[in-house]
Amino acid sequence: VDPPHALKKVESSLDHQILQYDGIPMSKGMLFSVYEAMNAHSGEGSLMANPKLKDGDFKGTQWTAMNVGPVARVLSGTMVKMIDEVCNNPKTYPMPETCPTGTDRVTLFSKVRQLCKHMNRWFDICNGKDTFNPFAKASKKSGPGYSDELLEILAWFCDWDTSLRSQPGEYQKTCFLTVDAFRSLKSVCYGFASIIYEFCERQD
Numbered sequence: 001v002d003p004p005h006a007l008k009k010v011e012s013s014l015d016h017q018i019l020q021y022d023g024i025p026m027s028k029g030m031l032f033s034v035y036e037a038m039n040a041h042s043g044e045g046s047l048m049a050n051p052k053l054k055d056g057d058f059k060g061t062q063w064t065a066m067n068v069g070p071v072a073r074v075l076s077g078t079m080v081k082m083i084d085e086v087c088n089n090p091k092t093y094p095m096p097e098t099c100p101t102g103t104d105r106v107t108l109f110s111k112v113r114q115l116c117k118h119m120n121r122w123f124d125i126c127n128g129k130d131t132f133n134p135f136a137k138a139s140k141k142s143g144p145g146y147s148d149e150l151l152e153i154l155a156w157f158c159d160w161d162t163s164l165r166s167q168p169g170e171y172q173k174t175c176f177l178t179v180d181a182f183r184s185l186k187s188v189c190y191g192f193a194s195i196i197y198e199f200c201e202r203q204d
């Protein structure tokens with residue numbers, strides 16, 4: 001599997017399930033609520049004055065299903081910044097009804113923020129057209145760092161899966177990525193980590 005398809009599979013899990021990590025929910029709807037809150041307050045000097053995100057990025061259509069761009073914009077560094085802005089300034093950005101009144105926003109959005117942060121960096125490393133492309137910058141000295149980052153990101157997902165399986169009661173599959181999404185993520189992480197290492201070892 002290639003990185004764009006793996007990314008879309010992760011996003012699909014987030015879109016069609018209410019994921020949970022340590023009892024904290026994650027969903028695409030939560031990300032859309034952040035987007036709505038910032039749009040409602042958008043104006044001169046705001047983070048959304050020149051938005052990269054659009055309404056259509058959050059709504060599944062035939063076009064979005066076939067393109068990785070909307071997914072990459074949602075699971076992005078821009079979204080991480082938006083979450084921080086909304087969580088750190090609750091009076092400025094009233095949340096829609098989907099966010100319970102009085103909820104500790106930092107805690108509520110902590111896991112979905114981590115997910116966006118990890119997938120953003122993961123895609124930066126794996127995306128050959130990006131300026132972060134390790135094959136353009138990697139050397140014997142820097143290459144292992146990229147491999148380590150991929151494995152650290154994967155470790156976060158593995159810890160999440162383990163934490164769910166260690167809870168008492170029946171394992172809830174809907175709280176985690178689909179089997180196909182997790183398998184695809186692991187394949188890309190292990191594959192790219194190995195390729196980067198091999199690529200750098202062959203350099204003089």
